[in-house]
Amino acid sequence: xxxxxxxxxxxxxxxxxxxxxxxxxxxxxxxxxxxxxxxxxxxxxxxxxxxxxxxxxxxxxxxxxxxxxxxxxxxxxxxxxxxxxxxxxxxxxxxxxxxxxxxxxxxxxxxxxxx
Numbered sequence: 116x117x118x119x120x121x122x123x124x125x126x127x128x129x130x131x132x133x134x135x136x137x138x139x140x141x142x143x144x145x146x147x148x149x150x151x152x153x154x155x156x157x158x159x160x161x162x163x164x165x166x167x168x169x170x171x172x173x174x175x176x177x178x179x180x181x182x183x184x185x186x187x188x189x190x191x192x193x194x195x196x197x198x199x200x201x202x203x204x205x206x207x208x209x210x211x212x213x214x215x216x217x218x219x220x221x222x223x224x225x226x227x228x229x230x
Contacts, residue, residue, distance in 0.1 A: 136218070137217070137218050137219070137221050138216070138217045139214070139215070139216045139217075140213070140214070140215050141213070141214050141216075142167070142213045143213075143214060144209050144210070145172070145202065145203075145204040145209065145210050147204060147207055147208060147209060149203075151202040151212075151224060151225060152199070152200075152201050152225055153194070153199065153222055153224055154222070154223040155199055155223075156194055156196055156198055156218070157221075158219040159193060159194065159196050160193070160194045160218035160222060161193050161194075161216070162191070162192050162194055162200075162214065162215070162216055163189065163190070163215040164184060164190045164192075164202070164212055164213070164215075165188075165189045165215075166184045166188055166189070166190075166210065166211075166212055167210075167212060167213055168186060168208075168210035168211050168212075169186045169187065170206040170208060170210050171185055171186055171206070172202055172203070172212060173202070173205055174200065174201070174203075175203060176200045176201065
């Protein structure tokens with residue numbers, strides 16, 4: 116009986132191995148003239164970016180997507196695998212954004228992994 120229970124527990128753990136999701140909420144400040152780089156993604160990701168400041172934030176990407184996030188607004192976008200996105204502050208003042216990221220794998224922002 117113990118062996119059957121152990122086998123069932125191991126089988127249920129193995130079925131959940133590939134279904135882990137990374138879900139990150141992070142508030143970031145972008146200094147004047149600085150940028151945040153979301154490097155090549157290892158898996159498709161859903162991004163929700165809220166611009167918390169009174170200035171626009173520029174988006175640089177090879178994808179067909181909006182080029183700016185207007186002041187005090189929000190952008191929802193599904194980034195495909197191996198895509199790259201740069202959020203750039205071209206304003207004289209710092210801007211704050213709130214990033215919500217959801218995917219099967221962590222992303223790399225400014226050479227650091229978010230989990």
